[in-house]
Amino acid sequence: MSTGWGEPRIVRARGDVAVWDVGAGDPVLVLHGFPDCPQGMRPLVERLLAAGFRCLVPSLPGYDPSGPVDDYRTAAVARDMVAVLDAHGFDACPVVGHDWGGCVALDLGADHPERVGRVVSLAIPHPDGFAARRMDLQEQKTAAYAWILAYSGAAARLAADPVWLDQIQAEWSPGLEREAWDAVKDVLARPGVGEAVHRWYRDDFEASGGTGDVRVPTLMLHGTDDGCIRPACFRGFAGRFPAGLDLEERPGVGHWLHVEDPDGVADRIVAFLRTR
Numbered sequence: 001m002s003t004g005w006g007e008p009r010i011v012r013a014r015g016d017v018a019v020w021d022v023g024a025g026d027p028v029l030v031l032h033g034f035p036d037c038p039q040g041m042r043p044l045v046e047r048l049l050a051a052g053f054r055c056l057v058p059s060l061p062g063y064d065p066s067g068p069v070d071d072y073r074t075a076a077v078a079r080d081m082v083a084v085l086d087a088h089g090f091d092a093c094p095v096v097g098h099d100w101g102g103c104v105a106l107d108l109g110a111d112h113p114e115r116v117g118r119v120v121s122l123a124i125p126h127p128d129g130f131a132a133r134r135m136d137l138q139e140q141k142t143a144a145y146a147w148i149l150a151y152s153g154a155a156a157r158l159a160a161d162p163v164w165l166d167q168i169q170a171e172w173s174p175g176l177e178r179e180a181w182d183a184v185k186d187v188l189a190r191p192g193v194g195e196a197v198h199r200w201y202r203d204d205f206e207a208s209g210g211t212g213d214v215r216v217p218t219l220m221l222h223g224t225d226d227g228c229i230r231p232a233c234f235r236g237f238a239g240r241f242p243a244g245l246d247l248e249e250r251p252g253v254g255h256w257l258h259v260e261d262p263d264g265v266a267d268r269i270v271a272f273l274r275t276r
Contacts, residue, residue, distance in 0.1 A: 028053045031101025033099020094116055123229060128240060146205075162189075172227045173225070217243050217245075221248050
């Protein structure tokens with residue numbers, strides 16, 4: 001995968017984690033989701049670089065060139081990201097995560113608050129918010145993809161199917177055109193990645209317990225047109241953020257809000273990261 005950021009550093013955690021380290025200045029850990037890859041975070045990363053930040057951009061475990069692991073629960077992946085910070089010599093580093101990367105970011109804020117300081121979650125609520133899906137028929141329909149990826153025998157094949165991925169993008173962010181979409185499809189089509197995607201969903205569904213209180217200031221942004229996670233999932237959980245939650249709904253954008261409105265989203269993130 002060509003990111004334009006040079007060769008990644010391989011950090012040894014539970015498995016090999018490929019990390020692109022770009023820019024200079026205060027560090028920010030930037031985590032992608034599904035279906036995505038580090039190159040898909042480029043619109044946000046480039047704006048963070050322009051604002052004077054240094055970005056650590058890993059491929060999440062199981063997404064080539066990072067290696068597979070035996071446990072894809074987000075709390076376990078959060079520990080891998082602590083290993084990334086250790087390898088780069090950072091005692092603390094704020095984290096920005098989208099989709100599954102947002103879930104990992106929230107676990108970092110809950111389990112390792114002293115290592116991140118601040119959390120930005122894009123298009124992902126506190127996991128307690130997903131309970132709304134069990135109470136609403138439309139939410140159950142929206143969430144059907146997750147059950148398919150977790151438990152269908154065809155999950156690994158679907159995760160790499162370009163037609164299905166196009167359908168997912170059209171439903172989650174209607175009208176979005178992504179320069180990096182071919183790169184995302186390339187990563188997901190590589191051997192073992194589809195199985196890793198399946199395991200991310202299955203391991204999370206079968207996990208005992210869940211994300212606790214997020215103990216650092218948190219910015220949570222989501223789009224009104226997100227066809228993956230509806231606005232109701234974000235509401236009513238401020239008590240899970242005792243250090244403060246800034247929850248903002250962005251009009252006219254979908255699941256990939258940082259790609260659809262890169263300037264607006266990046267400006268809001270930069271302002272939040274610079275708040276003292």
